Amino acid sequence: MNKVMLIIKREYLSRVKKRSFIIMTLLGPLLFAGLMIAAVFVTQADSADHKIMVVDNDGLLTHYDAQRRAYIPNCVDCFPERDGFNYYFTNINPGDSIITDGDYTMIADVMNDVYETKTVELLYESVPSISSTSRIERDLESAVERAKVMSAENIDYETYKRLKVDLRLNKINIEKGENAFEQERAGIGSGFAIIIFFFIFLFGAYVMRGIIEEKTSRIVEVIISSVRPFQLMMGKIIGIGFVAMTQFLIWVLFSALIWIVIGTLFESGMLQDTMAVSQGMSSGQPNLDFETYIQQQEGFNMLLSINWTLMLSMFVVYFIGGYLLYSSLFAAVGAAVDNETDTQQLMTPIMLPLFFSYAIAIMSASNPEGFAARIFSFVPFSSPMVMMVRIATDTVTWWEIMLSIGILAVTCWLMVKIAARIYRVGILMYGKRPGYKELWKWLFYKA
Amino acid sequence: MNALEAKAISKSYADHVALNDVSITVPEQSVFGLLGPNGAGKTSLIRIINQITGPDSGEINLFGERLSEKHISQIGYLPEERGLYKKMKVGEQSIYLAQLKGMSKQEAKKRLDLWFERLEIGDWWNKKVEELSKGMAQKIQFVTTVLHDPKLLILDEPFSGFDPINTALIRKEIMRLREEGSTIILSTHNMASVEEICDNIALIDKSRVILEGQVQEVQQRYHANEYQLKFEGNMIGFTNALWTNFELISKKSKEDKHDVIVKISEGKRLNDLLNAVTSEVSIIEARPHIPTMNDIFITAVNKEKEKS
Numbered sequence: 001m002n003k004v005m006l007i008i009k010r011e012y013l014s015r016v017k018k019r020s021f022i023i024m025t026l027l028g029p030l031l032f033a034g035l036m037i038a039a040v041f042v043t044q045a046d047s048a049d050h051k052i053m054v055v056d057n058d059g060l061l062t063h064y065d066a067q068r069r070a071y072i073p074n075c076v077d078c079f080p081e082r083d084g085f086n087y088y089f090t091n092i093n094p095g096d097s098i099i100t101d102g103d104y105t106m107i108a109d110v111m112n113d114v115y116e117t118k119t120v121e122l123l124y125e126s127v128p129s130i131s132s133t134s135r136i137e138r139d140l141e142s143a144v145e146r147a148k149v150m151s152a153e154n155i156d157y158e159t160y161k162r163l164k165v166d167l168r169l170n171k172i173n174i175e176k177g178e179n180a181f182e183q184e185r186a187g188i189g190s191g192f193a194i195i196i197f198f199f200i201f202l203f204g205a206y207v208m209r210g211i212i213e214e215k216t217s218r219i220v221e222v223i224i225s226s227v228r229p230f231q232l233m234m235g236k237i238i239g240i241g242f243v244a245m246t247q248f249l250i251w252v253l254f255s256a257l258i259w260i261v262i263g264t265l266f267e268s269g270m271l272q273d274t275m276a277v278s279q280g281m282s283s284g285q286p287n288l289d290f291e292t293y294i295q296q297q298e299g300f301n302m303l304l305s306i307n308w309t310l311m312l313s314m315f316v317v318y319f320i321g322g323y324l325l326y327s328s329l330f331a332a333v334g335a336a337v338d339n340e341t342d343t344q345q346l347m348t349p350i351m352l353p354l355f356f357s358y359a360i361a362i363m364s365a366s367n368p369e370g371f372a373a374r375i376f377s378f379v380p381f382s383s384p385m386v387m388m389v390r391i392a393t394d395t396v397t398w399w400e401i402m403l404s405i406g407i408l409a410v411t412c413w414l415m416v417k418i419a420a421r422i423y424r425v426g427i428l429m430y431g432k433r434p435g436y437k438e439l440w441k442w443l444f445y446k447a
Numbered sequence: 448m449n450a451l452e453a454k455a456i457s458k459s460y461a462d463h464v465a466l467n468d469v470s471i472t473v474p475e476q477s478v479f480g481l482l483g484p485n486g487a488g489k490t491s492l493i494r495i496i497n498q499i500t501g502p503d504s505g506e507i508n509l510f511g512e513r514l515s516e517k518h519i520s521q522i523g524y525l526p527e528e529r530g531l532y533k534k535m536k537v538g539e540q541s542i543y544l545a546q547l548k549g550m551s552k553q554e555a556k557k558r559l560d561l562w563f564e565r566l567e568i569g570d571w572w573n574k575k576v577e578e579l580s581k582g583m584a585q586k587i588q589f590v591t592t593v594l595h596d597p598k599l600l601i602l603d604e605p606f607s608g609f610d611p612i613n614t615a616l617i618r619k620e621i622m623r624l625r626e627e628g629s630t631i632i633l634s635t636h637n638m639a640s641v642e643e644i645c646d647n648i649a650l651i652d653k654s655r656v657i658l659e660g661q662v663q664e665v666q667q668r669y670h671a672n673e674y675q676l677k678f679e680g681n682m683i684g685f686t687n688a689l690w691t692n693f694e695l696i697s698k699k700s701k702e703d704k705h706d707v708i709v710k711i712s713e714g715k716r717l718n719d720l721l722n723a724v725t726s727e728v729s730i731i732e733a734r735p736h737i738p739t740m741n742d743i744f745i746t747a748v749n750k751e752k753e754k755s
Contacts, residue, residue, distance in 0.1 A: 003547055006543065006546050006547060007547075010543055014534070014535065213532075213533075214530075214532075217530040217531065217532065217533060218526065218528040218529060218530030219530035219531055219532055220530070221499070221524075221526045221528065221530065222524065222526060222530065222544065222591070223544075223547065224499050225497040225498070225499055225519070225522070225524040225526075226519055226544070226547040226548050227547055428494075428499070441461065445461070
């Protein structure tokens with residue numbers, strides 16, 4: 001078997017078999033899932049009073065009552081009185097200001113030609129709970145059905161079925177607009193950037209510690225009498241890189257599994273009931289399918305708006321690039337010192353760009369098209385993190401991605417070369433802790 | 448055929464010369480002692496043979512061929528600073544290191560069983576190295592050095608860290624390996640073991656070879672017409688009887704029993720010495736004084752010091 005493969009295999013297996021790896025790998029996605037579910041439940045907590053302005057553009061559902069100087073529904077029973085949940089009616093959309101001024105919480109705009117479009121636009125500022133929106137949906141559905149029935153003559157069952165309306169609530173956040181989850185998507189992007197940051201930080205440090213261990217235990221001399229130092233270094237970097245990819249892959253699979261399990265539970269009605277109870281909803285309403293449910297959840301809806309295939313494949317590419325770049329630096333530092341306490345000084349030039357890139361990536365989330373985000377998505381030391389944000393927010397073109405990957409690849413190649421030179425000299429040097437000047441000299445030693 | 452020929456090897460690092468025109472020849476199936484004070488350049492030479500570093504100039508031939516990457520599997524190297532993966536199991540680790548040398552897993556397993564039996568360490572297979580004592584770890588290290596059946600073994604201080612019983616055991620194994628056809632380069636400061644097991648030596652000092660040859664021949668060379676006499680009688684009478692052709696090198700006395708080393712000048716023989724002193728004292732024993740490797744080492748190194 002190829003010697004590098006042997007080294008990769010040892011590095012990989014010795015780490016994957018560790019208890020700490022298994023625990024971390026299994027707990028990671030559970031932790032994520034827990035956080036997400038918690039986040040959803042927090043947004044569900046909707047105890048606020050609702051005042052809903054129903055806009056009846058076609059005049060199908062309401063008539064003007066001159067005495068009360070107000071529009072009242074043709075079907076009063078369709079809009080039953082509830083505590084803290086009141087409908088008001090008008091025939092012209094009064095504009096978003098009634099919400100921003102705080103007079104109303106939502107506008108339910110029954111579109112022109114509702115029999116055909118079957119659409120109601122629901123505008124709001126703060127996200128309503130699912131119980132509120134499905135209540136509105138039901139009420140409006142029955143009102144529209146009633147209006148249809150009233151206008152029809154001789155109703156038989158066939159006609160009745162035709163008259164039955166399945167309204168679609170088109171939910172619009174008046175601040176963010178329709179389907180514009182830019183912030184949330186940037187959040188997902190920075191989530192990926194954070195994962196890349198931690199993976200580089202964590203697994204790069206593994207590379208460094210592994211090399212220090214080989215050096216202090218002195219086994220390195222035995223090994224480089226069998227393989228070239230470059231093979232040993234790359235074997236270690238690649239082996240540990242596979243450990244990181246394994247961990248990530250298991251996280252993805254596990255998350256997908258959790259998604260499917262929750263979905264199945266949901267569609268079987270079990271979860272829906274418990275959620276309904278927890279949200280004070282009357283149970284026994286028609287079962288929703290999971291996808292629709294998710295669409296109704298603003299927190300989740302944006303998950304569906306992300307191109308996951310692109311996101312995950314770019315994560316892999318940028319992780320490999322960033323990891324290779326930084327871990328070769330970590331390898332050079334590991335080879336230069338005798339023990340971990342000596343690494344402090346030499347780590348600074350690795351840590352500074354790493355943390356800086358992290359900060360830029362987080363900042364880019366609020367302005368993914370800004371100058372800093374654009375520039376640093378090409379700089380190889382920061383592109384793996386910053387580019388994830390830009391890809392998530394869909395503010396990047398194909399050629400930009402290709403160019404950024406190209407620059408990263410060339411830099412990686414260069415960095416590995418430089419690291420290998422330092423590594424080759426460093427692993428056999430004991431005693432004094434080398435300074436930068438010394439390391440610079442090592443670059444030019446002949447083998 | 449010679450197992451190893453190093454011709455005019457020079458190697459310098461940034462701030463010092465490690466090897467200066469060093470040539471050695473190691474005959475096949477012999478034990479070759481690579482001697483020298485600390486920092487003389489032995490490790491540099493060993494690393495060059497192991498292809499860990501390359502020489503600045505000079506050439507190395509292994510079994511008649513220019514040293515190349517394919518020879519890696521034919522060399523077994525036990526560095527002075529021992530090291531194994533502490534968290535790795537003994538069996539797994541030995542096989543891994545043999546695989547790195549190019550041996551197949553099955554073959555390595557088979558040979559490991561054999562070696563564990565030979566060194567009586569069969570039940571260590573699943574132990575982690577960190578659970579072993581220093582001596583036990585040394586044994587494992589020796590096994591990993593020979594496991595891939597190398598034709599050339601380079602052992603740097605192989606006996607350090609062993610108790611006398613294990614030292615004898617390892618020595619026996621080294622001799623057995625030589626019998627079975629291996630060539631061994633032994634770098635050591637333990638001069639007694641050099642006399643016992645080395646066929647040839649090279650003494651490196653300050654990056655140059657200052658002494659080279661077969662052990663007995665070197666000893667002959669340094670014997671320099673010296674004789675050891677044991678006699679009974681008057682020491683003063685003995686010294687008075689020595690004339691200009693004889694020089695008293697050392698003396699040890701216990702009451703009127705004496706043990707001296709006398710150097711005889713060029714052209715004279717032991718008979719001349721005996722003729723000169725037999726009338727004064729009664730000789731108990733007379734034999735040529737063969738210098739120990741220890742003496743030779745010190746003499747040779749000191750001579751170099753005087754030169755410079």
